[in-house]
Structure formats: structure tokens, C-alpha cells
Amino acid sequence: MLPLSESQLRSSFVNASQRERKELTLPALDAVRWDDLDYLGWRDRKNPNLGYVVVEVDGEPVGVLLRTAEGGVRTRPQCSWCEDVHLPNEVVFFIAKRAGAAGRKGDTLGTLVCAEFQCSANVRKRPPVAYVGFDVEAARQQRIEALREHVTTFVRRVTAE
Secondary structure, three states, X not given: OOOOXXXXXXXXXXXXOXXXXXXXXXXXXXXXXXXXXXXXXXXOOOOOOEEEEEXXXXXXXXXXXXXXXXXXXXXXXXXXXXXXXXXXOOEEEEEEEOOHHHHHOOOEEEEEEEOOOOHHHHHHOOOOOOOXXXXXXXXXXXXXXXXXXXXXXXXXXXXXO
16 A cells, blocks of 8 residues: 555545544554555544544545444454454444435445454465465465455445445
8 A cells, every 4th residue: 555644544535524534533654564554444542433444446545434333243253354264353343424425314334344454464464275285375465355355345335426
């Protein structure tokens, strides 16, 4: 992922009001390892019910404001983005208000995502050897591409009119 400035991040959010963009808590951008990310995701330090995701779509950064859903999950769910079955972390159901007129009417989309947005690290782990001759690096690369596709598809659905 290409490095983004504070102003680029704030202006990228398609489903947030100007007030929400101004008040969002950014991560420590100087500590972000941009080359290791397929998307930038973080939880708000001041309000842990809020999450933020920024991904490059058609060469432009597109941000989505997420809120955790009310209630809990009875079973351990699988992340819809990285699809890691050996998760070392919690998975949370996030809800995103749709962009534009649909969002103003109250339309939302939901998705199960790693609670701290660790998907990029999860897909880069060496997968177990499934059989003799299994191409571990090809499988890892396929997981990276699948993650990028899942995140981009979700963001496109949020922005679709």
C-alpha cells in the first residue's frame, strides 16, 4: 500500500460526515509499515466501537468508517477478508453505513473482520504444507490477492449507489 498523509486519510472516507472525518483518531502514521499492508485498518483509541479501513480502489484511497455491531457472537467466526482458520485474534462483526443517498436513508452493510485488522499479517504467514509438492509461496500469494479482492469488493459495495 502507498503511504498516505493525514489529509489524504481524512478526505478518503466516503461514508463519514465532515465532523466525523475531522474528529477521527488516526493511527501513528510514522509507525505504519506501508509495504506490509494490503489495506490500512485501525480501531479508534478514544471510541473502541469505531473502526476505520482505507484501501486503494482504482488508484485512489477510499476510506470506510465501521461500527461494531451490538451483541456478541456465540461461536468463533471466521474473518470474511483474510479467511484465516488459525486466527490468533478475535473476529468482530462491523457495520458500515453506505455512502451517499443510501447511507442517508440508513442502509448499511456488515462484515466479519479481525478485531484489530491483522488480516495483512495473517495472509503473509507461511501456510502449512497440504501435500507433497504443495507450492507454499504460491498459496501465500493467492491468500494475499484474495484479501485484496475481499476488502476492495466490500468497499465498492459501500460506495455503490
